Amino acid sequence: MRRFSFVMVLCAALVAAAPTDFNPSVWRYWVPLDPPKPGLTGESFARVTLPSSILARALPGLEDLRLVDDSGGAVPYVLIVEGSRQKETRVPVTIVDTGVVPGQYQQLVCDLGQGNAVSNEVQVETASQNFRRRVDILASADRRKWVDLKSGSHIFDSHEEFVFRNLRLVYPETTYRYIELRIWLDGGEPLKITGVRVSRVVRKDVAPEKLPARIVRRQEDPERKATDVYFETDLENPHAEACVLAVTQENFQRGAEIAYRDKEGIWRGAGTGEIYRFKIGNQLEENLRIPLVDFTARACRLRVWNRDSPPLDVVSAVLERLPRVVVFSCNPPKNYRLFFGCSTAQRPSYDLELAVKRLDITDLPRCASGALTANAGFKVREESRPWTERHPALL
Structure with missing residues (x-):
């Protein structure tokens, strides 16, 4: 007060x-x-x-x-x-019981102490690059009996065309003392884990307004190994914070960027992101949202970097405005x-x-x-340049 x-x-x-x-x-x-x-x-x-x-x-x-x-x-x-707001409360953590089951997975256990700390998020810290790993999250009160918190999450890092990474694992809020990360190798090498950050994150979301856009042209670029999708909206100055795609395929991970033409016809970047969808059994994890910086153009170009994979079938796009x-x-x-x-x-x-x-x-x-x-009182301003500049032919 x-x-x-x-x-x-x-x-x-x-x-x-x-x-x-x-x-x-x-x-x-x-x-x-x-x-x-x-x-x-x-x-x-x-x-x-x-x-x-x-x-x-x-x-x-x-x-x-x-x-x-x-x-x-x-x-x-x-x-x-x-925009959406969040409050993060860090939880003190000690890493215990690290190890590797050859050919299957590596594991680490986060000990959150005896204070019944509430947590719902782990951020993995690693020196490894260019990987994708499936992660199962388990919890225990005594390190003997374990329960599944969340299965089929993914962490990844890409340092190819652009630098993209997602090392954040979100799970249902819990007061269990021990949180185990089971990181499946899936044919790869164990990651070089340097630490973890455990938190309780409380989010207060603001629902964005959905602004439909229509696809007007699609073009493959074999030299760049990219797909260009051109779309536009009927709104002037949409003020969009994100572009959300609809894609038909499953199990992919691509870099993507949004650009628009300025008044001189030059393409200007408006946002980049990593789009992906991982589906294994009944587990689905995806991100088809590309963040933008107060996007005000009516028309834009989506470029998806395919590398050597087949092009994605982008069937629609929606802009989001806060x-x-x-x-x-x-x-x-x-x-x-x-x-x-x-x-x-x-x-x-x-x-x-x-x-x-x-x-x-x-x-x-x-x-x-x-x-x-x-405004009935609106008046168009007359030019303020000198008479000699406005009538050079008469001089």
Whole structure:
């Protein structure tokens, strides 16, 4: 409570000192913000999630957003990409009972001590490279009787075209003292395990919005040993954080990258990742998600590096977008409008960001954005270049 009070006092001071100059004539659009329900009894932080109608018409970097109150003055805000959050608690661990069963598997046992520590994740540390191993995870209270926690997980490392690795093993939350990793050799050599990190990870997920994309062309590149798949979406400025593929094959592991053409027609990288699917019996482990960095292009190219394996059959692609949230200090007697669509706007900088960083915005009161309105007072700016530059032929 004292922490929240401090944030509100800081917020009030920042709002009081905020600049109020705002010229609405250079903004094309605005939307009203409906007040939170139930209504606020006093000034409080509030949030509004930006819909597709705003994201499509604002500048790609969203630097043209301006929040305005009844007085016509600009109101400080913070723009946040609301992603999933996690808290990791490390568990002290001692490695015991390491060994190798020739031709079958290597094992190590993690001793978490006598404190009934809760764990659900192990990160393997290894000096080995270019491998893929199947891992079974077992647990015991006394190192005599073991139970299966999770079978058929995989760890891998690739240092070929790109560097990709996944050494994280996730299993159901447990208080067992001993966690055994049984790493199957499957014809390979034992890994050089240098350590492990055991944790309890609590995740608070935010569901992304799914944005459909359509495949328009596919092309094989024998020289690069790659498949290029071109796809596009109908949305302007999709602001995607990931591309999720649908693939028909099983038991594969490939490097993949997403690129887009800039205004000069040059391909620019937007994200890379490792896609894989391992299915052994009833056990399935896969990752078909390629992370992106605030992707705003409508069309892009997926390149899958096949090496010497047959091309994958990519049948569809979906973009994922996390919520874009505007957080501001809402004063109930006032009404607010959000302006956007100014081609010359620069990103504002407000001290309010210092206060908002202290908040968990998940449960803040929520405003809704109203109907999109064309700004009747919008005026196209005339060129500001000198007359001699605009009419060189007359000189």
